Amino acid sequence: xxxxxxxxxxxxxxxxxxxxxxxxxxxxxxxxxxxxxxxxxxxxxxxxxxxxxxxxxxxxxxxxxxxxxxxxxxxxxxxxxxxxxxxxxxxxxxxxxxxxxxxxxxxxxxxxxxxxxxxxxxxxxxxxxxxxxxxx
Amino acid sequence: xxxxxxxxxxxxxxxxxxxxxxxxxxxxxxxxxxxxxxxxxxxxxxxxxxxxxxxxxxxxxxxxxxxxxxxxxxxxxxxxxxxxxxxxxxxxxxxxxxxxxxxxxxxxxxxxxxxxxxxxxxxxxxxxxxxxxxxx
DNA sequence: AGACTAATGGGAATGGTTATCATTAGCGTG
DNA sequence: CACGCTAATGATAACCATTCCCATTAGTCT
Numbered sequence: 375x376x377x378x379x380x381x382x383x384x385x386x387x388x389x390x391x392x393x394x395x396x397x398x399x400x401x402x403x404x405x406x407x408x409x410x411x412x413x414x415x416x417x418x419x420x421x422x423x424x425x426x427x428x429x430x431x432x433x434x435x436x437x438x439x440x441x442x443x444x445x446x447x448x449x450x451x452x453x454x455x456x457x458x459x460x461x462x463x464x465x466x467x468x469x470x471x472x473x474x475x476x477x478x479x480x481x482x483x484x485x486x487x488x489x490x491x492x493x494x495x496x497x498x499x500x501x502x503x504x505x506x507x508x509x510x
Numbered sequence: 511x512x513x514x515x516x517x518x519x520x521x522x523x524x525x526x527x528x529x530x531x532x533x534x535x536x537x538x539x540x541x542x543x544x545x546x547x548x549x550x551x552x553x554x555x556x557x558x559x560x561x562x563x564x565x566x567x568x569x570x571x572x573x574x575x576x577x578x579x580x581x582x583x584x585x586x587x588x589x590x591x592x593x594x595x596x597x598x599x600x601x602x603x604x605x606x607x608x609x610x611x612x613x614x615x616x617x618x619x620x621x622x623x624x625x626x627x628x629x630x631x632x633x634x635x636x637x638x639x640x641x642x643x644x645x646x
Numbered sequence: 647a648g649a650c651t652a653a654t655g656g657g658a659a660t661g662g663t664t665a666t667c668a669t670t671a672g673c674g675t676g
Numbered sequence: 677c678a679c680g681c682t683a684a685t686g687a688t689a690a691c692c693a694t695t696c697c698c699a700t701t702a703g704t705c706t
Contacts, residue, residue, distance in 0.1 A: 383652060383703045405693075419655035424694065426653095442632070444580035444662085445693070461624055470624050480612050485637050488597055488606050493637035496578070501621050501629035519672050519683060541662075555686035560663065562684095580693085581662070 382429065387418045391426045395436055400467035401447035401460075439498050459495075463503035472499075518565065523554045527562045531572055536603035537583035537596075575634050595631075599639035608635075 382388065390411055395402075402410075408423045427448050431438045437451045439460060449469060451458070459477060461470040477495060485493035518524065526547055531538075538546075544559045563584050566572045573587045575596060585605060587594070595613060597606045613631060621629035 380652090385653065385703070387654070403693085417655095421656080421695080422654055440576055440578070440580055442576070443693095444576050444582065446580065461620060461626055461629070463626065472620055476616050477613070480616075481635055484597060484608055484635060489640040490597055490599065490635075490637035491643050493597070493635050495633060495635045497631060497633040499617055499620060499626075499629050499631045501626035504625040507627050516683090521672070521684060523685070539662085553686095557664085557687080558685055579662095 387416075387422050388426050390416050390418060391423060392430065392435075395430075395448065395450040398450070400469050401437075401439055401441070401449045401462060402467070403445050403447050407448070440496075441498075442500070459497045459499070461499045461501060463506055464500045465502055465506040468503050468505070523552075523558050524562050526552050526554060527559060528566065528571075531566075531584065532586040534586070536605050537573075537575055537577070537585045537598060538603075539581050539583050543584070576632075578636070595633045595635070597635045597637060599642055600636045601638055601642040604639050604641070 391407065394407060394411060404420075404424050404427055407427070408418070408420050411418050411423070427436070427438075427446075430436045431448065435450075437449050437460070438446050439449075439462070441447050449460075451471065457474045457478065458471045459474055461472055463469070477497060481493055481495045485491070527543065530543060530547060540560050540563055541556075543563070544554070544556050547554050547559070563572070563574075563582075567574045567584065571586075573585050573596070574582050575585075575598070577583050585596075587607065593610045593614065594607045595610055597608055599605070613633060617629055617631045621627070
């Protein structure tokens with residue numbers, strides 16, 4: 375009993391979610407993902423979508439961001455690339471991953487200055503991407 | 511008709527909320543604020559609390575942060591001090607305002623690099639404050 | 647094949663937030 | 677001060693994302 379965590383079972387639903395997510399490059403809510411899967415003929419329950427997204431997020435296989443409406447939105451990420459933040463278009467949802475170095479240094483120095491420990495930043499930059507800006 | 515915005519009426523409820531908020535230095539949810547006011551004998555409806563907090567936030571008189579559960583939490587801020595972010599203790603809720611200069615510069619450069627316009631950062635740093643860390 | 651149990655999914659429950667609308671009460675005017 | 681206009685209030689219902697419940701289904705190991 376060295377490896378406490380057993381890997382999840384391979385189910386049709388779990389791989390459907392994983393492949394849909396890895397095929398998109400913008401953040402989507404659980405509901406949107408559920409709709410998309412349904413519209414492609416996939417038979418899957420909403421509960422399953424929520425559960426699976428959560429477990430994928432905990433496993434670090436996808437990113438979660440809480441948007442301005444307080445909803446959790448998910449997106450696939452290049453794993454193993456370390457911590458990073460996002461630059462998200464508030465019109466089309468297009469998202470870019472941004473290296474965390476600068477911010478992490480800043481967070482650490484701010485935390486040290488105020489004697490906070492265990493500091494983690496929740497950071498997302500919302501803006502308007504080139505395409506949407508010119509499509510006015 | 512130069513000044514489109516009329517100032518809100520002075521009501522008992524609005525000042526109760528404003529004074530409670532300015533007397534606290536940690537973020538609180540609308541529900542918590544409602545409870546507190548009720549427990550001090552104030553007669554006030556939940557709807558009013560939500561509405562007033564929103565209008566105060568839009569007016570820039572208080573800060574809003576969406577916490578990890580997707581709830582909106584509010585706190586008074588020193589107005590006129592310009593944009594700033596928060597360092598929040600995830601145990602006791604104690605919050606410190608942090609100047610935004612460094613981050614703003616970073617946000618602008620990231621946005622420029624990826625050709626995003628109108629970029630605004632949503633940033634909150636969660637950690638554990640000195641007091642809570644030593645009260646283990 | 648059989649057993650064990652994680653995973654599923656439909657529906658109900660939760661909980662924060664917003665909408666509705668009749669009533670109340672600021673506040674400027676005559 | 678009395679009057680009127682309408683913003684503000686607040687009880688309640690509606691909303692909606694998310695979680696819970698639990699009987700059923702289906703991976704995975706032997």
